[in-house]
Amino acid sequence: MSASSSSCTNPMAGEEAxxxxxxxxxxxxKYGGVMTEISHPMDPSAFSALLQxxxxxxxxxxxxxxxxKLPRQLIGLAEAAVKEGFWFHHAEKxxxxxxxxxxxxxxxxPSNASHRVGxxxxxxxxxxxxxxxxxxxxxxxxxxxxKFPTGVVNEGEYIHDGSVREVKEETGxxxxxxxxxxxxxxxxxxxxxxxxxFVCMLKPLSLEINAQETEIEAAQWMPWDEYxxxxxxxxxxxxxxxxxxxxxxxxxxxxxxxPLRVSAPDQQGNLYFNTRDLR
Amino acid sequence: MSASSSSCTNPMAGEEAxxxxxxxxxxxxKYGGVMTEISHPMDPSAFSALLQxxxxxxxxxxxxxxxxKLPRQLIGLAEAAVKEGFWFHHAEKxxxxxxxxxxxxxxxxPSNASHRVGxxxxxxxxxxxxxxxxxxxxxxxxxxxxKFPTGVVNEGEYIHDGSVREVKEETGxxxxxxxxxxxxxxxxxxxxxxxxxFVCMLKPLSLEINAQETEIEAAQWMPWDEYxxxxxxxxxxxxxxxxxxxxxxxxxxxxxxxPLRVSAPDQQGNLYFNTRDLR
Numbered sequence: 001m002s003a004s005s006s007s008c009t010n011p012m013a014g015e016e017a018x019x020x021x022x023x024x025x026x027x028x029x030k031y032g033g034v035m036t037e038i039s040h041p042m043d044p045s046a047f048s049a050l051l052q053x054x055x056x057x058x059x060x061x062x063x064x065x066x067x068x069k070l071p072r073q074l075i076g077l078a079e080a081a082v083k084e085g086f087w088f089h090h091a092e093k094x095x096x097x098x099x100x101x102x103x104x105x106x107x108x109x110p111s112n113a114s115h116r117v118g119x120x121x122x123x124x125x126x127x128x129x130x131x132x133x134x135x136x137x138x139x140x141x142x143x144x145x146x147k148f149p150t151g152v153v154n155e156g157e158y159i160h161d162g163s164v165r166e167v168k169e170e171t172g173x174x175x176x177x178x179x180x181x182x183x184x185x186x187x188x189x190x191x192x193x194x195x196x197x198f199v200c201m202l203k204p205l206s207l208e209i210n211a212q213e214t215e216i217e218a219a220q221w222m223p224w225d226e227y228x229x230x231x232x233x234x235x236x237x238x239x240x241x242x243x244x245x246x247x248x249x250x251x252x253x254x255x256x257x258x259p260l261r262v263s264a265p266d267q268q269g270n271l272y273f274n275t276r277d278l279r
Numbered sequence: 280m281s282a283s284s285s286s287c288t289n290p291m292a293g294e295e296a297x298x299x300x301x302x303x304x305x306x307x308x309k310y311g312g313v314m315t316e317i318s319h320p321m322d323p324s325a326f327s328a329l330l331q332x333x334x335x336x337x338x339x340x341x342x343x344x345x346x347x348k349l350p351r352q353l354i355g356l357a358e359a360a361v362k363e364g365f366w367f368h369h370a371e372k373x374x375x376x377x378x379x380x381x382x383x384x385x386x387x388x389p390s391n392a393s394h395r396v397g398x399x400x401x402x403x404x405x406x407x408x409x410x411x412x413x414x415x416x417x418x419x420x421x422x423x424x425x426k427f428p429t430g431v432v433n434e435g436e437y438i439h440d441g442s443v444r445e446v447k448e449e450t451g452x453x454x455x456x457x458x459x460x461x462x463x464x465x466x467x468x469x470x471x472x473x474x475x476x477f478v479c480m481l482k483p484l485s486l487e488i489n490a491q492e493t494e495i496e497a498a499q500w501m502p503w504d505e506y507x508x509x510x511x512x513x514x515x516x517x518x519x520x521x522x523x524x525x526x527x528x529x530x531x532x533x534x535x536x537x538p539l540r541v542s543a544p545d546q547q548g549n550l551y552f553n554t555r556d557l558r
Contacts, residue, residue: 079355091370113392114434155393182552193392238543254556264517273461277533
């Protein structure tokens with residue numbers, strides 16, 4: 001199915017299908033599916049009848065996937081769709097997307113977004129001091145642990161932009177993105193979703209610290225050796241690796257992936273790769 | 280909020296809060312929030328009344344985020360929650376998660392999964408032939424374009440496992456994962472979600488091709504030079520870069536990120552990094 005968000009006209013009006021049956025107005029996708037976006041209130045029993053006649057019509061037409069986009073304010077219509085066999089595909093703040101598969105063979109409905117993306121920022125200055133924070137809430141709260149600034153990359157945000165933003169928000173320090181040094185993939189991180197965490201090196205453009213009040217207990221420039229000597233770092237296999245990678249990078253011996261803006265006919269994007277080895 | 284999926288007891292029974300008010304049973308999270316999972320049918324007006332008294336009680340207790348997990352079969356209760364100000368956080372096939380924020384200050388509710396993860400597999404044999412396919416559906420259908428096997432990494436699946444699985448499914452060829460050579464991040468790819476696409480090198484362990492009937496029109500081993508000469512590759516900035524990276528890798532001049540299983544106190548994961556430079 002397509003990612004089209006084209007909106008339909010008033011579904012209350014319905015449309016005349018072949019044979020004079022009233023069906024929901026749809027947008028077709030290039031995978032043999034149809035999507036209807038409900039935009040006006042209607043009586044649940046009227047919706048139910050309209051949905052039944054529509055499904056009959058789409059079945060005759062050989063349609064495959066059927067998508068119903070329900071705005072939050074019309075959630076009262078969801079029950080009728082579930083009774084017809086629809087299930088949930090995904091939801092965002094203001095809508096629920098329901099889906100149904102007409103053919104007898106197994107469905108090829110694309111899966112929902114599966115991963116959250118996070119970053120950890122390695123910011124080291126000319127005195128071999130690293131930018132570290134203590135967090136006010138969460139797992140490390142009140143343990144006196146100094147850690148890299150971390151955060152979540154937003155939907156629609158590039159990893160390098162997200163890193164620069166998080167460092168600025170948490171510490172007030174301006175930075176320039178250098179490289180992705182490594183990434184980690186884990187599962188069942190959050191509501192059963194998977195997680196991709198990118199370790200990024202950034203170059204400081206300013207030194208003055210201005211810690212975020214809401215989330216950060218304290219922030220400082222800490223000598224790199226002092227950071228690595230923390231038991232929290234020493235006793236943590238993943239952090240030991242990350243520390244070794246950052247040390248190698250600080251010494252100029254390590255090459256990560258650098259982002260480059262590249263275009264494809266259909267969309268813009270950033271390609272991250274080992275630019276040194278491609279020279 | 281926690282990713283806990285602990286289920287509550289029968290919410291119809293409710294619980295006696297201080298002062299004898301009946302409230303929904305909840306599981307508390309470590310961010311000052313509460314989650315209730317509705318597991319039994321109830322009358323929407325009874326649910327509405329219970330939710331109102333619960334919200335009063337949680338407000339007095341200083342609670343912040345309130346989460347309601349509604350199974351698909353009880354979607355008829357969602358309207359009552361929306362009327363109380365709840366919005367949608369996310370949905371999976373069989374449930375809808377609603378959320379509400381009690382404090383006056385802005386919410387710190389964590390975002391929904393934001394990215395889909397895909398792979399493209401560079402599989403080259405000892406004769407400098409690359410494994411390529413033509414797809415039956417989608418963007419490249421019927422254009423005679425030979426491309427790398429590609430696919431979506433499932434929730435809960437490692438990138439390296441997903442690559443090996445997709446190559447096997449599409450072509451029947453067994454492979455061993457070598458490295459992530461590069462990755463691309465794009466936005467608005469699918470229902471507005473972002474997309475991370477990993478270019479992976481795999482070593483063939485078998486040569487016989489057995490193309491997947493449902494999705495693949497044809498599959499073959501194609502001389503690398505012939506692949507790169509396709510206008511489809513030449514006219515596509517992203518593919519030109521990917522091709523240059525794969526050529527460098529095939530010549531032994533390029534180092535990508537190799538996965539290593541590392542543990543953290545709370546979870547297992549794979550760290551992908553430049554292992555050559557860390558030696």
